[in-house]
Amino acid sequence: MDTDSGPAAEQGGSLADRISKPANSDTPNDSSKTTGDLTDAQVDGSSEPRGGSKLEEPEYDVAVKLSDMQADPNNPLYSVKSFEELGLPPPLLKGISAMNFRRPSKIQERALPLLLGNPPKNFIGQSQSGTGKTAAFTLNMLGRVDLSLKQPQALVLAPSRELARQIIGVVQTMGQFMEGLEVAAAIPDSSKRGQKVQGQIVVGTPGTVTDLGRRRYLDMSKIKVIVLDEADNMLDQQGMGDQCFRVRSQLPRDVQSVLFSATFPQDVLHFADKFSPQANMITLKAQELTVEGIRQLYLDCDNEGQKYDVLVKFYGLMTIASSIIFVRTRATAFEIERRMIAEGHQVAQLSGGLEGKDRDAVIDRFRSGQAKVLIATNVLARGIDVQSVTMVINYDIPTDQFNKPDPETYLHRIGRTGRFGRTGVAISFVHNKESWSALMEIVKIWNVTPQRLDTSDWDEVETQVKKIIKNSTTAAAQLRAGEGDMEM
Ligand SMILES: Nc1ncnc2c1ncn2[C@@H]1O[C@H](COP(=O)(O)OP(=O)(O)OP(=O)(O)O)[C@@H](O)[C@H]1O
Numbered sequence: 001m002d003t004d005s006g007p008a009a010e011q012g013g014s015l016a017d018r019i020s021k022p023a024n025s026d027t028p029n030d031s032s033k034t035t036g037d038l039t040d041a042q043v044d045g046s047s048e049p050r051g052g053s054k055l056e057e058p059e060y061d062v063a064v065k066l067s068d069m070q071a072d073p074n075n076p077l078y079s080v081k082s083f084e085e086l087g088l089p090p091p092l093l094k095g096i097s098a099m100n101f102r103r104p105s106k107i108q109e110r111a112l113p114l115l116l117g118n119p120p121k122n123f124i125g126q127s128q129s130g131t132g133k134t135a136a137f138t139l140n141m142l143g144r145v146d147l148s149l150k151q152p153q154a155l156v157l158a159p160s161r162e163l164a165r166q167i168i169g170v171v172q173t174m175g176q177f178m179e180g181l182e183v184a185a186a187i188p189d190s191s192k193r194g195q196k197v198q199g200q201i202v203v204g205t206p207g208t209v210t211d212l213g214r215r216r217y218l219d220m221s222k223i224k225v226i227v228l229d230e231a232d233n234m235l236d237q238q239g240m241g242d243q244c245f246r247v248r249s250q251l252p253r254d255v256q257s258v259l260f261s262a263t264f265p266q267d268v269l270h271f272a273d274k275f276s277p278q279a280n281m282i283t284l285k286a287q288e289l290t291v292e293g294i295r296q297l298y299l300d301c302d303n304e305g306q307k308y309d310v311l312v313k314f315y316g317l318m319t320i321a322s323s324i325i326f327v328r329t330r331a332t333a334f335e336i337e338r339r340m341i342a343e344g345h346q347v348a349q350l351s352g353g354l355e356g357k358d359r360d361a362v363i364d365r366f367r368s369g370q371a372k373v374l375i376a377t378n379v380l381a382r383g384i385d386v387q388s389v390t391m392v393i394n395y396d397i398p399t400d401q402f403n404k405p406d407p408e409t410y411l412h413r414i415g416r417t418g419r420f421g422r423t424g425v426a427i428s429f430v431h432n433k434e435s436w437s438a439l440m441e442i443v444k445i446w447n448v449t450p451q452r453l454d455t456s457d458w459d460e461v462e463t464q465v466k467k468i469i470k471n472s473t474t475a476a477a478q479l480r481a482g483e484g485d486m487e488m
Helices: 057-070 090-098 106-116 133-144 161-174 206-214 231-236 238-249 266-275 304-317 330-342 356-367 407-414 433-445 458-480
Strands: 123-126 154-157 183-186 201-204 225-229 256-261 280-282 294-300 322-326 347-350 373-376 389-394 424-430 451-453
Touching (some): 090 133, 090 161, 106 133, 133 154, 133 161, 133 225, 154 206, 154 238, 161 183, 161 201, 161 356, 183 206, 201 206, 225 238, 231 256, 231 266, 294 458, 330 347, 347 356, 407 433, 424 458, 451 458
Parallel strands (some): 123 256, 123 280, 154 201, 183 201, 225 256, 294 424, 294 451, 322 373, 347 373, 389 424
């Protein structure tokens, strides 16, 4: 029995009954490299041709371990079939191969036959962070569009412009051998004034898509597939939920509605069911959602003010490929940025307070490795895929709009590291009884016990964190020395 709860697919019935509560290189030369040359194994949301990260260390790491993980039935990356056996058309197999995907993950292997079946059926899919949900819904869209028709046929809605841009990159890379494929963005400032959105696949944020639809710049009459990425987040938020339903109401009746997320809390299930009725489903139990490769730690600070000193001390000690510091407010993001820059760190800050183009510049700097530290609010908690991220810091424990602990956001934030079999650390800062209780409430839901880092002994903190991060490089060293498992 593998880790998915219940049968992989079910049909009909109440959704709430069925989902458990949350307790490049693309040149022919490159793709024909030998399996021993694994420096370019896999392509992340930041890779070429979108100005990607060239950091090699984490890529070695996953290459060494991936074959073992994909052979372990309890691992979310486990698969029994190859992409070829999933019946994908040749140009898509070529695209997958150019991305260095050797085998599907569990969610890909299970979701694809359900997604691609005819007549198309709605689908709700849940799988741990970083396990390849984007490829699953992208392959379905690419498999369904008619390239001779120059009208929008598939629409993806995502909660942030950064995620929408990232998805566009994945669709373009995966669909690079499909002649005539056009992918369009529907995010603020993406379309020229007065011009219709052109492209068989459109990826956008709900506000802009609603707006373009209202002004008749986006023709939705031929849309066959609608995807909500981070679906629980999209349907949960008052504003976005309304917008998603408004968009849905403008689509043809027989549209295939596809929802994906790592989390589906109980209170949004009703909306998921409404948005995607009678869906085939793949779900997980709460205790199955944590990613093994992400080591969860916490750090005690004396008070709010000391958090900053601890942060700076921490960065003074460690050299980390890339990391993200999550904070609650824009003001804290700006303040930490200002102070860390003054200390000589290469940091960038991204919050909703910045203009779209500035946000693009920040995320691009981070993806390219120019900025090693990204300070972010929850706008970036979900979906962002940068494989070089080896550490996530919860500077503020995530809370919702009512100041209650937010377990889903915690899971998504820490999921920015440990992508597709990589390892990483997630460190949460607590500074009083309230933040401590909030963290404990959160980790209990996910059935994990984070380890405490003792800040009275900084040598020990350094040793511990370095050991975890080094684990991911030991295998790399073995690989370079010709040892280790290189079969993929
Ligand atoms: N079959 C595969 N083989 C190798 N790498 C893969 C495969 N599928 C996806 N990946 C890579 O794994 C990484 C994570 O994929 P993706 O961003 O789709 O995860 P996700 O499940 O959507 O995560 P999240 O829940 O955080 O949104 C990406 O860098 C992607 O390129």
